[in-house]
Amino acid sequence: MAQRVVLGLDAGGTSTRCTAVSHDGEVLGYGRASGANAFSGGDPAAALEQALRGALEGLDAADVSHAVFGLAGAATGGRARAAEVAQAAWDRLGLDGGPRVTDDIAVAFASGTSADAGAVLIAGTGAVAARVSGGAVRSRCDGNGWLLGDEGSAVWLALAGMRAALAAVDGRGGPTALCERLAASLEVPAGDAAALVRAAHARAPAELGELGPVVTAAAADGDAVAERIVAEAAERLLRSLAAAAPDAAGEPVVLAGAVLEGGPVADAVRAGLRERGGPGPLRAVDGALGAAGLALRASGAPGQAHAALLRRAAAVDHRPE
Structure with missing residues (x-):
């Protein structure tokens, strides 16, 4: 047969x-x-x-x-x-x-998960949260693209890191290792704000997401500015999840996307979910x-x-x- x-x-x-x-x-x-x-x-x-x-x-x-x-x-x-x-x-x-x-x-x-209903939080190049049942999205939050949303995504992390680096260069912000690390990734001189700006604008938005791991790596190494960016990314992702699935207590939560596979943002999101109670998130x-x-x-x-x-x-x- x-x-x-x-x-x-x-x-x-x-x-x-x-x-x-x-x-x-x-x-x-x-x-x-x-x-x-x-x-x-x-x-x-x-x-x-x-x-x-x-x-x-x-x-x-x-x-x-x-x-x-x-x-x-x-x-x-x-x-x-x-x-x-x-x-x-x-x-x-x-x-x-x-x-x-x-x-x-x-x-x-x-x-x-093979469950029929629950919530999913996705953070890769973009970011979105949703409640799903019966194989279809019933409600969602964010996923609005890099210009208007995708808060907590790799592109969001990269843009926040670039802004922090530029602020450090021109005196608006405190010192951060992001100046040197992002400059090295973009292959421009550290401390050259104009070169950083040109290099960032020369990349497509999705390509900027490749700089997200630079920010999370700096946070993992103890850079205070990067740590604040990571904490804010996690908080925004958790806020999107709560908005998309406010009544999903006890249902499974699935984490997807490169940002949530591991690293400081994933760790902070998992910690936030534990504080909310309910079952541990699924990968x-x-x-x-x-x-x-x-x-x-x-x-x-x-x-x-x-x-x-x-x-x-x-x-x-x-x-x-």
């Missing part, structure tokens, strides 16, 4: 990942591709197609019973465009039917596995298959690259 298969796909601005999973929660195939932002031009369906082909290599596409795609920007007004891109990739492979399309927030929650694994978990639940697979998939992933530290 042919083995029934589900597909889970997670696509963001920098990478696309897809996994094929059996109905008992075993990974059968995996594919990767470049980012697939449906709202940034180009051919995002091509990236989805490439990841799908990788996941299905060696498998019979006719065995696919269900699929869930988590696409960045697929919330509210962006859902129609995301669904169009997903279906285009699906049709290029000649697959029957079509995938269920949700956003990457719901998929991130499902990559940390997300690869979002493609979360999408596959949602597909398993929709397919009628055994109820424990989603949980088994996450346990296997955690055992091998299966996080997105």
Whole structure:
């Protein structure tokens, strides 16, 4: 008898990942591709197609019973465009039917727990908090982009660090190791405010997120200015979580994104959650596995298959690259 298969796909601005999973929660195939932002031009369906082909290599596409795609920007007004891109990739492979399309927030929650409802806090390049139930976002806070929000994200940390460094250079702020460390990362002379400004403006906002670890490293090394920035980042993230899920006491909380994988911001957020009581936060694994978990639940697979998939992933530290 042919083995029934589900597909889970997670696509963001920098990478696309897809996994094929059996109905008992075993990974059968995996594919990767470049980012697939449906709202940034180009051919995002091509990236989805490439990841799908990788996941299905060696498998019979006719065995696919269900699929869930988590696409960045697929919330509210962006859902129609995301669904169009997903279906285009699906049709290029000649697959029957079509995938269920949700956003990457719901998929991130499902990559940390098999529970039906709870909260997720994501802090990577951007930042957002949400309450999720039934595989969909019910309420959210922030995720408003680097210019208007994403408070506590890697880009937010980088901008706060740059402002502190410039303030130290021109005398508005106290001394900080961020002056030298950020200048070194940007390959400009330390103490040259104009050079720091030019280098920062020459980078795309998402690229500034690469400077976030410079700020957290300085905090870990005891720099007082960086420590204050880290504490504020954690407080803003916790505030977003409380606003998004004010009535989620006792439900699981999933932490996702590079900022929350480890380091001083993650430590401060975990400490803040402990002070609030409730169960300890769960760590997300690869979002493609979360999408596959949602597909398993929709397919009628055994109820424990989603949980088994996450346990296997955690055992091998299966996080997105």
